[in-house]
Amino acid sequence: MGKLVKGYWDCQYCSEKGIDGELRECPGCGKARDESVKFYMKGVTYLSQEEAAKKTGRPDWFCEYCHSYNPDSSDVCVSCGAPRGADNGKNYHEMQQIKAQKEAQKAAERAEAQKAYNGGGKKKMPLFLVILLLVLAGIIIFSVVSCIGKKKDMTVSSISWEKSIEIEKYSYVEQSGWELPPGAELVRTKEEFHHYDTVMTEVLVEKSREVQNGYDVSYEDNGDGTFEEIQTPHYDTEYYEEYETRPVQVPVDETKYYYMAWAWVEDRTETASGNDHNTYWPTLELPEDEREGRKSETYSMVVRDDKSSKETKYELDENTWQSLNPGDGVTIRVKSGNDQLLDANGDIIAELREP
Ligand SMILES: [Zn+2]
Ligand SMILES: [Zn+2]
Numbered sequence: 001m002g003k004l005v006k007g008y009w010d011c012q013y014c015s016e017k018g019i020d021g022e023l024r025e026c027p028g029c030g031k032a033r034d035e036s037v038k039f040y041m042k043g044v045t046y047l048s049q050e051e052a053a054k055k056t057g058r059p060d061w062f063c064e065y066c067h068s069y070n071p072d073s074s075d076v077c078v079s080c081g082a083p084r085g086a087d088n089g090k091n092y093h094e095m096q097q098i099k100a101q102k103e104a105q106k107a108a109e110r111a112e113a114q115k116a117y118n119g120g121g122k123k124k125m126p127l128f129l130v131i132l133l134l135v136l137a138g139i140i141i142f143s144v145v146s147c148i149g150k151k152k153d154m155t156v157s158s159i160s161w162e163k164s165i166e167i168e169k170y171s172y173v174e175q176s177g178w179e180l181p182p183g184a185e186l187v188r189t190k191e192e193f194h195h196y197d198t199v200m201t202e203v204l205v206e207k208s209r210e211v212q213n214g215y216d217v218s219y220e221d222n223g224d225g226t227f228e229e230i231q232t233p234h235y236d237t238e239y240y241e242e243y244e245t246r247p248v249q250v251p252v253d254e255t256k257y258y259y260m261a262w263a264w265v266e267d268r269t270e271t272a273s274g275n276d277h278n279t280y281w282p283t284l285e286l287p288e289d290e291r292e293g294r295k296s297e298t299y300s301m302v303v304r305d306d307k308s309s310k311e312t313k314y315e316l317d318e319n320t321w322q323s324l325n326p327g328d329g330v331t332i333r334v335k336s337g338n339d340q341l342l343d344a345n346g347d348i349i350a351e352l353r354e355p
Helices: 049-053 092-118 127-148 318-322
Strands: 004-006 061-063 068-070 150-177 185-221 226-274 290-305 311-315 329-334 340-342 348-351
Touching: 061 092, 226 290, 290 318
Parallel strands: none
Antiparallel strands: 004 226, 061 068, 150 226, 150 290, 150 329, 185 226, 290 311, 329 340, 340 348
16 A cells, blocks of 8 residues: 555535544534545645554445544444444445536536527528538539440541551661670670669667656545555656668669670551551561561541531441441440440440540
8 A cells, every 4th residue: 555645625514624634523613524525635745654554544434314424443423323334334435426426417407408598490501511512412423424424426527547567677786785695796884783682781770668767656535534645657768779680672783785786676667558448558578687577557437526526536446447437327425535336225336545
């Protein structure tokens, strides 16, 4: 048990204040401590060892018959002689709890009454809230529409195609690499970043630890006119630095070779194109030092919106493109970035790309 500290109380009958916790009766009017009493401290005055030895450490008990507190050491009420028993003798802490509950209930009742008083008139929704809700509804409708897309009737105004072949030329050109191929003509070398090595390195690391620094002191109401001093260890966070071995990524340079050597190099592109359905690859007659590289083909149409007359160019797959002719009516679902060509049932025939 911690050291005992003197408590004090106030008398509600004669307004005598700061009465010594050792006194059961008010020195001003002679009334015994009643349910209004709540002990408090005035600075820290320790009880002498002699005084402390008389204490049981248990709170005073309350006599329901004459409304006064009695020390734990007494089994009959000092004021009226009523015996302490199952139905007589709630302790100081239980009495404080009952007091707190009563006060909380009163506060709740007051709040309820205030609410009933204020709630007389019906509240109107503020105008800005109505506007906000309308704007939100608009945004939701807009995003749903742009997600599902909008069907538009259009007319094909033209079709076109393009087929291209890249031509590569065998050339003597500068290249680079981490090795010099046999037969290559070295131009220069340079140390350049090649990769990272993981190296275990001593690194200064900031750390923290909890260090006990004295005690925090608090006081607990014993309910008998004394308080108990309670000491709990107080901890502070201390920061310090320490070396630790950690993996560190270290850039490693190696020798890079720049050299002249023979290689196939992209030289130019041969293209065939037209505005009909007769597609073909460009005819090539290549000398020995040239060859075909990458091939590419695109199939396009320009459509005109029947309502706005706005024209849009789309690329699409060859099969669908072959079936379309200038003057054809088509239905297109415009869907932010991935428009689609639909058939009469609204099913998707082709995905359309804007070039
Ligand atoms: Zn008094
Ligand atoms: Zn009594």
